[in-house]
Amino acid sequence: xxxxxxxxxxxxxxxxxxxxxxxxIRPRKLGRLEAYTPYPVHGxxxxxxxxxxxxGRLVMLMGVIGACLALLFxxxxxxxxxxxxxxxxxxxSWQAFVPVMFEVTVLFATFTAGLAMLFALNKLPCFGHPVxxxxxxxxxxxxxxxxxxxxxxxxxxAEGARQALLDNGAEAVxxxxxxxxxxxxxxxxLLRTIAAIVAACVVAGxxxxxxxxxxxxxxxxxHMHNQPKLSAFRESAFFADGRGMRPAVAGTVARGHLPPAxxxxxxxxxxxxxxxAFTQPVAExxxxxxxxxxxxxxxxxxxxxxxxxxxxGGKPGNFLSNEIRARPAGHIFGVLTLGxxxxxxxxxxxxxxxxxxxxxxxxxxxxxxxxxxxxLP
Amino acid sequence: xxxxxxxxxxxxxxxxxxQGKVSxxxxxxxxxxxxxxxxxxxxxxxxxxxxxxxGIGSFCIGWTLYFGIGTWGxxxxxxxxxxxxxxxxxxxxxxxxxxxxxxLFLFRARWRNAIARFAExxxxxxxxxxxxxxxxxxxxxxxxxxxxxxxxxxxxWVNFRSPLIWDVFAVSTYFSVSLIYWYLGxxxxxxxxxxxxxxxxxxxxxxxxxxxxxxxxxxxxxxDKAYLLLAGLATGLVISVHSVVSFDFAVSLVPxxxxxxxxxxxxxxxxxxxxxxxxIALTVVRKTMNLSNLITDxxxxxxxxxxxxxxxxxxxxxxxEGGTAWYSANPYIQHTFMNYVTGFYGWxxxxxxxxxxxxxxxxxxRRMRRSIPAMIFVALAVTLGMWMERFVIIVISLHQDxxxxxxxxxIPTKIDFGVLLGSFGLxxxxxxxxxxxxxxxxxxxxxxxxxxxxx
Numbered sequence: 001x002x003x004x005x006x007x008x009x010x011x012x013x014x015x016x017x018x019x020x021x022x023x024x025i026r027p028r029k030l031g032r033l034e035a036y037t038p039y040p041v042h043g044x045x046x047x048x049x050x051x052x053x054x055x056g057r058l059v060m061l062m063g064v065i066g067a068c069l070a071l072l073f074x075x076x077x078x079x080x081x082x083x084x085x086x087x088x089x090x091x092x093s094w095q096a097f098v099p100v101m102f103e104v105t106v107l108f109a110t111f112t113a114g115l116a117m118l119f120a121l122n123k124l125p126c127f128g129h130p131v132x133x134x135x136x137x138x139x140x141x142x143x144x145x146x147x148x149x150x151x152x153x154x155x156x157x158a159e160g161a162r163q164a165l166l167d168n169g170a171e172a173v174x175x176x177x178x179x180x181x182x183x184x185x186x187x188x189x190l191l192r193t194i195a196a197i198v199a200a201c202v203v204a205g206x207x208x209x210x211x212x213x214x215x216x217x218x219x220x221x222x223h224m225h226n227q228p229k230l231s232a233f234r235e236s237a238f239f240a241d242g243r244g245m246r247p248a249v250a251g252t253v254a255r256g257h258l259p260p261a262x263x264x265x266x267x268x269x270x271x272x273x274x275x276x277a278f279t280q281p282v283a284e285x286x287x288x289x290x291x292x293x294x295x296x297x298x299x300x301x302x303x304x305x306x307x308x309x310x311x312x313g314g315k316p317g318n319f320l321s322n323e324i325r326a327r328p329a330g331h332i333f334g335v336l337t338l339g340x341x342x343x344x345x346x347x348x349x350x351x352x353x354x355x356x357x358x359x360x361x362x363x364x365x366x367x368x369x370x371x372x373x374x375x376l377p
Numbered sequence: 378x379x380x381x382x383x384x385x386x387x388x389x390x391x392x393x394x395x396q397g398k399v400s401x402x403x404x405x406x407x408x409x410x411x412x413x414x415x416x417x418x419x420x421x422x423x424x425x426x427x428x429x430x431x432g433i434g435s436f437c438i439g440w441t442l443y444f445g446i447g448t449w450g451x452x453x454x455x456x457x458x459x460x461x462x463x464x465x466x467x468x469x470x471x472x473x474x475x476x477x478x479x480x481l482f483l484f485r486a487r488w489r490n491a492i493a494r495f496a497e498x499x500x501x502x503x504x505x506x507x508x509x510x511x512x513x514x515x516x517x518x519x520x521x522x523x524x525x526x527x528x529x530x531x532x533x534w535v536n537f538r539s540p541l542i543w544d545v546f547a548v549s550t551y552f553s554v555s556l557i558y559w560y561l562g563x564x565x566x567x568x569x570x571x572x573x574x575x576x577x578x579x580x581x582x583x584x585x586x587x588x589x590x591x592x593x594x595x596x597x598x599x600x601d602k603a604y605l606l607l608a609g610l611a612t613g614l615v616i617s618v619h620s621v622v623s624f625d626f627a628v629s630l631v632p633x634x635x636x637x638x639x640x641x642x643x644x645x646x647x648x649x650x651x652x653x654x655x656x657i658a659l660t661v662v663r664k665t666m667n668l669s670n671l672i673t674d675x676x677x678x679x680x681x682x683x684x685x686x687x688x689x690x691x692x693x694x695x696x697x698e699g700g701t702a703w704y705s706a707n708p709y710i711q712h713t714f715m716n717y718v719t720g721f722y723g724w725x726x727x728x729x730x731x732x733x734x735x736x737x738x739x740x741x742x743r744r745m746r747r748s749i750p751a752m753i754f755v756a757l758a759v760t761l762g763m764w765m766e767r768f769v770i771i772v773i774s775l776h777q778d779x780x781x782x783x784x785x786x787x788i789p790t791k792i793d794f795g796v797l798l799g800s801f802g803l804x805x806x807x808x809x810x811x812x813x814x815x816x817x818x819x820x821x822x823x824x825x826x827x828x829x830x831x832x
Contacts, residue, residue, distance in 0.1 A: 034593055034594060034595060035594035036591055036592045037592050038565070038821060039821045039822070041597075050594060050595055052602075055599050056602060082532070082534040086538055086539075089538060096538040099624070104550075106550055106613065107550045107553060109610050110553070110557055110610050114603060117599045117602070122595075125588035129591055143405070
């Protein structure tokens with residue numbers, strides 16, 4: 001302990017007496033006045049010259065900020081970043097945003113009132129304050145009220161302060177020296193604590209890792225995660241064919257997918273002709289279907305130069321060849337419906353109209369790539 | 378003006394809230410002395426019981442996590458079942474604590490000082506118990522963080538128009554605010570504990586928790602203001618929380634749920650159930666911890682009066698439900714309302730009305746309000762009745778709604794009951810531990826009122 005005085009504490013038993021003493025001593029300007037009490041004493045704050053708390057304004061401000069942020073966030077989420085219509089409500093249906101807005105307001109205000117009061121205004125935690133290390137603190141947090149005259153500079157008259165307190169009815173007086181340590185938390189202690197936390201984390205992590213590797217435990221929550229249900233694209237032991245997805249019942253006819261009345265493309269060529277009129281919309285539709293489904297192998301102009309299947313050694317048909325140009329429309333439709341060589345059937349993917357539209361588009365490609373001089377305008 | 382000499386009638390006299398002579402010092406010795414003493418045998422016996430209940434509950438929760446909530450009785454259409462019944466029940470229990478500590482603080486009801494700390498602790502523990510159920514009920518508890526709006530790789534957000542997301546915000550805010558409010562009140566008491574505990578580990582723990590509080594007048598100025606502000610904020614919050622919980626029901630279209638009376642009805646019910654739980658705990662605590670001079674018969678008398686008042690509000694709410702059903706002229710709502718007392722689960726409705734409306738009428742008699750066995754009987758009845766009320770609202774409304782072909786009965790399983798038992802075990806374990814290590818009465822508030830009494 002040093003010889004410099006931090007404060008002189010005078011202990012009182014009753015609230016009235018300490019307020020009176022504070023009123024008497026304050027005009028004498030012996031030092032900064034402070035009081036340490038086990039409970040808040042009404043009037044003491046004014047008697048020692050404390051300004052009213054400005055916490056109210058701070059809490060109000062933070063509450064308003066919380067409300068605005070919450071509404072802004074809800075608007076941005078619901079109307080901008082993820083605009084999803086639910087219940088036919090407008091995207092910014094502010095009435096429904098009020099409950100969350102209210103809760104966030106309270107949350108902001110509470111954190112300000114509680115934590116800002118403790119940590120910012122009162123500057124806690126503070127473990128090294130000289131009064132905490134005085135003899136009187138045991139009484140202060142129990143049933144005694146202490147009026148404290150605190151040194152503001154070198155020229156502090158501790159003896160005068162002591163006498164003033166005794167004259168104004170203090171039961172006991174203690175002179176609290178300035179502690180010799182600079183700071184209550186030593187660097188070594190802090191480093192040791194951090195090292196201990198790091199070591200504990202490493203040991204716990206290593207222990208968990210070892211436990212998981214060494215002890216063959218069932219992964220937790222397995223049953224809740226893996227439910228006994230069918231998944232369309234997954235294997236299933238439930239059905240004899242081992243598939244999760246069920247094939248249609250035999251004889252099922254889907255709308256727009258009548259079963260073909262021909263057995264081979266050649267037969268189709270003799271039986272069928274293109275039922276669609278050769279119009280601009282049909283041709284556009286044909287181009288769309290061709291580019292989506294056919295061009296990947298047959299090339300965008302239908303010349304049989306593949307975009308993708310080259311790597312697999314495929315030899316797709318060249319629509320521009322004389323052989324295919326000579327084929328009737330029904331033959332091409334038959335190939336689309338039944339498939340040919342490596343090409344699968346497109347009956348499931350394209351309905352009849354789409355298939356016929358593609359046939360029209362193939363005719364356009366054939367004509368465009370084999371244009372004669374007379375065709376030019 | 379002439380001063381009257383005639384004594385005031387008893388109802389207008391200020392309550393005698395302390396028996397015998399109590400000084401700030403003796404208060405500390407009485408209340409803060411507990412943690413230093415060895416706990417009595419009864420405490421260990423009680424702890425063993427609550428830990429057993431907690432163990433059974435933990436086993437059932439583990440079972441649920443391992444096999445899924447198919448082990449619960451939930452079905453379609455009763456998809457909510459015990460999970461939501463228990464959630465609403467426990468959140469409601471918590472409301473009494475906030476009411477006592479915040480609303481009665483604003484009303485300057487002096488009698489709250491002695492019981493506020495305990496009730497606040499019960500709030501926190503009740504909300505912890507409540508949180509278990511919806512998290513398990515999601516069916517994927519490990520994805521519970523999806524409930525919060527956070528930027529994620531799926532580029533989707535929560536739906537802020539859903540009462541369920543309001544619930545997430547309301548309950549998590551309620552827990553944070555209750556915790557801060559409770560801790561703020563504890564700080565000066567923890568400082569007293571720190572200064573009376575001899576050197577050692579306990580003193581270090583109290584030192585850190587009390588943040589070096591030294592009772593400076595410049596600190597009390599801010600502290601008082603903060604406490605007042607928090608009381609105001611918590612008052613609005615406590616009303617909003619159970620209103621939001623009731624929106625989970627009232628905003629839907631299920632017959633029996635879609636009613637405007639739900640928010641006030643739920644808030645009153647929550648306070649009702651919570652007060653009953655506080656009375657049960659207080660009668661035990663003041664007996665076993667010898668606090669009868671601080672938590673007097675007068676305190677319990679006032680609590681019981683509030684229970685009676687709440688019971689009457691509940692009776693009015695039940696009556697209004699019937700009125701809504703009648704006036705709606707909607708056969709589905711009328712069917713659901715009649716189902717409450719006559720259907721397959723009619724016994725639940727009868728129990729609810731008996732326990733919540735009829736039995737608390739005993740408290741019209743002063744002798745009953747001051748008799749420990751009577752008040753424990755009523756409080757237990759109210760606790761049962763309020764749990765049953767949530768059963769009635771959830772199960773009876775859901776099991777028969779608009780589509781008769783979808784009607785289905787709901788039978789809870791052993792696992793359901795086990796998790797419920799476990800939540801009670803958790804609650805009372807936490808209460809017992811709290812009573813051992815922390816001051817159960819807010820001594821700094823009591824000291825302030827003691828000094829005012831002297832003056």
